[in-house]
Amino acid sequence: MGGGPDLALAAADVACGRAPRLRAATSDRRVAAIRFYYPPADDCVIADVRFEKSGLPEQVVRCGPLAAAGEVKSPPPRGLMDGRIAYAIALAPDAAACRAALDEAGHALRVDVS
Numbered sequence: 001m002g003g004g005p006d007l008a009l010a011a012a013d014v015a016c017g018r019a020p021r022l023r024a025a026t027s028d029r030r031v032a033a034i035r036f037y038y039p040p041a042d043d044c045v046i047a048d049v050r051f052e053k054s055g056l057p058e059q060v061v062r063c064g065p066l067a068a069a070g071e072v073k074s075p076p077p078r079g080l081m082d083g084r085i086a087y088a089i090a091l092a093p094d095a096a097a098c099r100a101a102l103d104e105a106g107h108a109l110r111v112d113v114s
Contacts, residue, residue, distance in 0.1 A: 005020075005022040006022075008030070008031070008032035008091070009021065009032065009091070010022055011032070012032055012034070012061065012062060012089045012091075015034060015087070015089065016062050016064075016089070029093075030091050030092060030093055031091070031092055031093070031094055031095050031097075031098050032089065032090070032091050032098070033089070033090050033092075033095070033098035033099070033102060034087060034088070034089045034090075035087065035088055035090075035102040035105070035106070036066070036084040036086070036087050037084070037085055037086040037087070037088070037106060037109055037111075038073070038074075038075035038076065038079065038083050038084060038085060039067075039073045039074065039075055039079075039083065039085055039111060039113060040075070040111070040113070041074075041075070042074040042075070042078050042079075043072055043074055044072065044073050044074070044111075044113040045070065045071075045072055045113060045114045046067045046068065046069060046070065046071045046072075046073055046085060046111070046112075046113060047069055047112040047113055047114045048069060048110070048111070048112040049065035049066075049067050049085050049086050049109070049110070049111050049112075050065065050109075050110050051063050051064070051086070051088070051105065051108050051109055051110070052108045052109075052110060053108075054108075055104065055105075055107060055108030056088075056104065056105055056108050057090075057100075057101045057104045057105070059090045059091060059092040059097060059098065059100075059101035060088050060089065060090050060101055060102070060104075060105050061089055061090065061091045062087075062088070062089040063086065063087060063088035063089065063105055064086065064087065065085065065086050066084045066085055066086055066087055067084070067085040067086070073085050085111060086109055086111075088101075088102055088105035088106075088109075090102050090105070
């Protein structure tokens with residue numbers, strides 16, 4: 001195994017707006033997952049979006065806001081892609097561990113709306 005680029009990590013870099021780091025894949029297989037977070041109701045005026053770093057598990061390799069103060073956001077179905085307010089990317093040994101890490105990240109997400 002190995003020899004080619006680690007496409008999951010490269011895709012995570014691209015999703016974050018960074019140039020992909022094309023590192024060689026290793027025989028240590030891992031799963032990557034991304035989750036997008038939405039506001040609690042339609043037409044929320046965003047005041048602040050942040051993650052409490054102390055609440056993030058080590059499997060969350062990247063996370064951040066996708067909405068700025070003053071933007072109006074809605075959850076699906078009204079706001080699908082344009083309703084996203086934050087993201088988190090997890091890297092873990094399996095899909096269940098990724099889901100658990102992204103659930104924890106959701107608990108660490110702080111959204112202030114006005």
